[in-house]
Amino acid sequence: MNNLRQFIRSFGWPRIIIGLFLLSLFIIAPFVGVKVSTSLSDTIVRFGMNGVMVLAMVPMIHSGCGLNFGLPLGIIAGLLGGTLAIEYNFVGPVSFLMAIVFSTPFAILFGFGYSKLLNKVKGSEMMIATYVGFSSVAFMCIMWLLLPYKHPTMVWGYAGTGLRTTISTEGYYLHVLTNFLQFKIGKTFMFPTGMILFFALMALLMWAFLHTKRGTAMTAVGSNPVFARASGINIDKVRTLSVILSTWLGAVGILMYQQSFGFIQLYMGPFYMALPAVSAILIGGASVNKASILNVVVGTFLFQGILTMTPSVMNSMIHTDMSEVIRIIVSNGMILYALTRKSEVTR
Amino acid sequence: MAYQGPPVLELRNICKEYFGNQVLTDVSLSLHKGEILGLVGENGAGKSTLMNILFGMDVIQRTGGYSGEMLIEGKLVKYQSSFDAIADGIGMVHQEFSLLPDFSATENILLNREPHKRSFASEVFGERLDLLDRKSMVEKARIAISKLGVSIDSAMIVGSMPVGHKQFTEIARELSKDSIRILVLDEPTAVLTEQEASILLEAIKNLAAEGIAIIFISHRLQEVIDVCDTVVVMRDGKVVRTESSKDLTIAQIARWMVGREVTQHADRRQFDYDNTPTVLSIRNLWVDMPGETVRDVSLDIHKGEILGIGGLAGQGKLGVPNGAMGLFPAGGTIIFEGKRLPLNQPRAFLDAGMAFVSEDRRGVGLLLDESLDWNISFAAMQVNNKYLKRYLNGLLMWRDEKEIQKVALEYINALEIKCTSYKQKAKELSGGNQQKICLAKAFALSPRLLFVSEPTRGIDIGAKSLVLQALRDYNEKSGTTIVMISSELEELRAICDRIAIVADGRITGILPSDSPSEDFGLLMVAGQPMSMEEHA
Numbered sequence: 001m002n003n004l005r006q007f008i009r010s011f012g013w014p015r016i017i018i019g020l021f022l023l024s025l026f027i028i029a030p031f032v033g034v035k036v037s038t039s040l041s042d043t044i045v046r047f048g049m050n051g052v053m054v055l056a057m058v059p060m061i062h063s064g065c066g067l068n069f070g071l072p073l074g075i076i077a078g079l080l081g082g083t084l085a086i087e088y089n090f091v092g093p094v095s096f097l098m099a100i101v102f103s104t105p106f107a108i109l110f111g112f113g114y115s116k117l118l119n120k121v122k123g124s125e126m127m128i129a130t131y132v133g134f135s136s137v138a139f140m141c142i143m144w145l146l147l148p149y150k151h152p153t154m155v156w157g158y159a160g161t162g163l164r165t166t167i168s169t170e171g172y173y174l175h176v177l178t179n180f181l182q183f184k185i186g187k188t189f190m191f192p193t194g195m196i197l198f199f200a201l202m203a204l205l206m207w208a209f210l211h212t213k214r215g216t217a218m219t220a221v222g223s224n225p226v227f228a229r230a231s232g233i234n235i236d237k238v239r240t241l242s243v244i245l246s247t248w249l250g251a252v253g254i255l256m257y258q259q260s261f262g263f264i265q266l267y268m269g270p271f272y273m274a275l276p277a278v279s280a281i282l283i284g285g286a287s288v289n290k291a292s293i294l295n296v297v298v299g300t301f302l303f304q305g306i307l308t309m310t311p312s313v314m315n316s317m318i319h320t321d322m323s324e325v326i327r328i329i330v331s332n333g334m335i336l337y338a339l340t341r342k343s344e345v346t347r
Numbered sequence: 348m349a350y351q352g353p354p355v356l357e358l359r360n361i362c363k364e365y366f367g368n369q370v371l372t373d374v375s376l377s378l379h380k381g382e383i384l385g386l387v388g389e390n391g392a393g394k395s396t397l398m399n400i401l402f403g404m405d406v407i408q409r410t411g412g413y414s415g416e417m418l419i420e421g422k423l424v425k426y427q428s429s430f431d432a433i434a435d436g437i438g439m440v441h442q443e444f445s446l447l448p449d450f451s452a453t454e455n456i457l458l459n460r461e462p463h464k465r466s467f468a469s470e471v472f473g474e475r476l477d478l479l480d481r482k483s484m485v486e487k488a489r490i491a492i493s494k495l496g497v498s499i500d501s502a503m504i505v506g507s508m509p510v511g512h513k514q515f516t517e518i519a520r521e522l523s524k525d526s527i528r529i530l531v532l533d534e535p536t537a538v539l540t541e542q543e544a545s546i547l548l549e550a551i552k553n554l555a556a557e558g559i560a561i562i563f564i565s566h567r568l569q570e571v572i573d574v575c576d577t578v579v580v581m582r583d584g585k586v587v588r589t590e591s592s593k594d595l596t597i598a599q600i601a602r603w604m605v606g607r608e609v610t611q612h613a614d615r616r617q618f619d620y621d622n623t624p625t626v627l628s629i630r631n632l633w634v635d636m637p638g639e640t641v642r643d644v645s646l647d648i649h650k651g652e653i654l655g656i657g658g659l660a661g662q663g664k665l666g667v668p669n670g671a672m673g674l675f676p677a678g679g680t681i682i683f684e685g686k687r688l689p690l691n692q693p694r695a696f697l698d699a700g701m702a703f704v705s706e707d708r709r710g711v712g713l714l715l716d717e718s719l720d721w722n723i724s725f726a727a728m729q730v731n732n733k734y735l736k737r738y739l740n741g742l743l744m745w746r747d748e749k750e751i752q753k754v755a756l757e758y759i760n761a762l763e764i765k766c767t768s769y770k771q772k773a774k775e776l777s778g779g780n781q782q783k784i785c786l787a788k789a790f791a792l793s794p795r796l797l798f799v800s801e802p803t804r805g806i807d808i809g810a811k812s813l814v815l816q817a818l819r820d821y822n823e824k825s826g827t828t829i830v831m832i833s834s835e836l837e838e839l840r841a842i843c844d845r846i847a848i849v850a851d852g853r854i855t856g857i858l859p860s861d862s863p864s865e866d867f868g869l870l871m872v873a874g875q876p877m878s879m880e881e882h883a
Contacts, residue, residue, distance in 0.1 A: 059647075125791075154878045211745055211746050212743060212744055212745055212746065213729065213732070213735055213744040213745075213746070213747075214744075215727060216725070216729075216746055217727065217729055218727055219717075220714060220717070220721075223714045223715075223716050223717055224710075224713070224714050224715065225710060226710055226712065227712065227714050227725075229674070229693055230672070230674060230693055230703070230705060230711050230712075230726075231693075231697070231725055231726040231729050231730065232693050232694035232696075232697040232698070232726070232729055232730050233729060234694070272467075290716070
């Protein structure tokens with residue numbers, strides 16, 4: 001009994017309630033004609049697609065820069081990497097690797113500038129970050145048209161210049177991770193082993209980083225910047241590093257997303273990507289300056305699980321195609337809930 | 348002076364404790380119509396608590412009330428809130444201004460007590476829609492200000508006034524209350540220039556002549572002697588002396604304030620200054636720390652000694668270590684072990700082999716949301732690369748949890764830190780144990796020189812002596828030089844070899860710690876105008 005109570009306290013009521021709700025959806029599913037195996041498979045795929053972008057929240061939370069509402073900036077670095085990989089005609093798994101390689105310098109550059117800005121606005125990072133995200137998306141809307149891309153699969157057919165709004169990754173890095181060591185149980189359950197492994201690798205690297213001297217310093221800066229300064233830490237440097245890491249993870253995250261989703265979405269694509277990731281980590285139990293890898297895993301699974309299951313179950317129950325509407329209601333509802341959950345720290 | 352009738356205010360046997368900490372014991376005093384009573388004492392002597400009780404502040408209620416009796420004009424009262432006190436004609440001028448900066452002096456003076464006039468809307472909807480009677484407001488404010496004998500433009504916005512005028516505005520607000528009988532002034536001259544102060548003192552005398560009883564709290568003893576009829580000296584929550592101000596000297600008051608005739612500390616040691624080298628020399632240090640400005644401090648600290656730095660609050664003693672560490676902008680020269688220390692860089696200070704235990708435990712000293720082992724090991728890990736496992740030629744430095752736990756347990760045992768385990772969060776510990784964590788953090792750095800700032804602030808007597816003992820032991824065992832800053836002279840005298848006193852941002856003197864307390868008291872108030880015979 002005591003153990004149970006302790007478990008509930010450490011795991012947190014919100015997660016237990018959401019978990020039970022998700023479980024009940026899985027139980028109802030067969031009765032309304034939704035296949036549990038397909039749904040489960042979908043949930044796992046979506047978990048893999050979004051996991052790294054949620055992970056991109058962790059470094060900035062640890063260094064006290066708050067939730068990374070500027071995720072679109074990292075995503076843009078990823079988009080640049082992805083399109084460059086295609087432009088230079090890398091195909092298959094190599095293209096995925098090259099996309100990461102190409103996006104890295106952009107992520108470092110953007111992250112550096114972004115952190116310079118955030119270091120000037122300590123205390124109101126999240127508001128500024130939101131607008132960094134928004135304005136960078138708007139700026140790139142122009143750049144996607146102007147950048148001298150030439151590859152025929154990516155540019156507008158009639159004009160020959162300017163990138164299309166959506167670009168297929170087929171033939172490039174579509175499903176390179178999803179299909180790696182993939183296995184099926186029955187006809188409808190598919191497990192994307194490669195994708196989950198890649199997420200696990202990223203999570204492991206993040207976990208390992210937080211156990212190094214620098215990672216420890218990062219956590220301390222987030223916990224009490226004055227303490228860190230009095231312990232000889234250069235706060236601005238640590239924050240810069242965290243922002244660069246977050247931005248780079250955002251870039252890798254969107255590439256993960258694209259390899260599973262099948263399309264590179266440019267222009268307004270990155271605009272709304274930050275909020276689901278922010279919500280997922282908050283639902284996972286993170287606060288504005290504390291987050292663990294477990295928060296990422298639990299949060300992403302619950303958020304994506306609800307997002308997959310609610311529309312399909314509800315849809316089958318009311319026999320009308322409203323899945324998109326329900327999906328929007330549920331995802332924004334979860335975001336709203338999650339943002340009310342953010343807890344402050346003791347000072 | 349003989350007063351007629353019952354006293355306006357009488358306090359009988361007031362006792363108050365905060366969480367088992369006795370802060371007031373059997374305080375009795377009486378105040379008559381037209382009397383000016385000077386209340387003096389060191390920081391923490393209980394003056395503010397006493398005034399809070401008088402003014403019915405809710406902090407008193409929240410911490411369990413007080414015992415004893417308070418009589419206003421012979422009538423027993425027990426205030427539930429400050430509103431009751433105000434209704435009974437008690438006015439208080441706080442040390443910190445409580446004024447609305449964007450309002451004019453008039454508006455501030457009469458806030459919520461403005462004269463009204465009826466208007467069409469108020470005829471219909473009731474008096475909450477009355478208009479302010481601007482004309483009589485200005486008149487009332489003018490009268491209140493003129494009682495003070497100063498000229499302040501009552502239409503001026505408070506935010507753009509010089510400090511002195513703010514202080515006058517605040518006093519004028521209290522005077523504009525018709526029923527005012529008792530006026531408490533908490534260090535009203537601290538922010539004033541000499542000229543303004545003398546105007547204020549004159550005004551205070553005039554007010555007393557009009558029959559208002561005044562309690563005047565100040566650290567400037569000459570003022571107290573000049574203006575007050577009676578002087579009450581408090582120390583450690585007790586009234587130690589109530590004297591007529593006639594024939595009092597600053598030296599006498601200083602001695603009463605600082606108190607207890609030298610209790611010989613059994614373990615006093617003779618420090619050999621001639622044969623120990625200087626380890627740290629500070630020359631012309633200035634530090635821009637708000638509220639604790641250091642103007643010009645020069646100091647030589649010998650290897651292995653314990654040097655105390657004392658002085659009254661706000662005089663700059665805290666600025667010395669904070670500036671040396673680089674937490675606040677500083678200038679001057681600091682030479683540690685023969686090498687010049689770059690200023691304004693906390694890292695350089697730590698790398699040189701010094702450490703600092705801040706007076707601001709919760710803000711600077713601790714990671715409140717992290718476990719004890721982190722708190723203890725963090726600084727040493729970052730500065731000295733302790734408790735780390737190295738891989739790839741030191742390229743990868745991994746936290747060594749085992750070592751961290753080991754050192755945490757070591758200090759928890761050595762300093763008798765009360766906690767459930769080393770994984771407990773720092774915010775869950777009591778003040779005394781938090782302080783020990785801060786010490787452990789500094790000890791883990793194994794510094795050759797340690798600054799400790801207000802190590803016993805806010806902790807109870809039992810924990811105090813443990814903390815002081817820990818410092819003394821550390822000094823003796825490892826030979827670490829310690830510079831301890833404290834506002835409690837007694838505690839400095841208990842463990843220090845020498846004590847430097849800071850007043851007005853400068854060192855006014857350094858004395859061996861067994862010098863008579865009177866001498867320290869004089870140094871603390873040095874820099875204040877004194878008449879010639881007292882120097883003799």
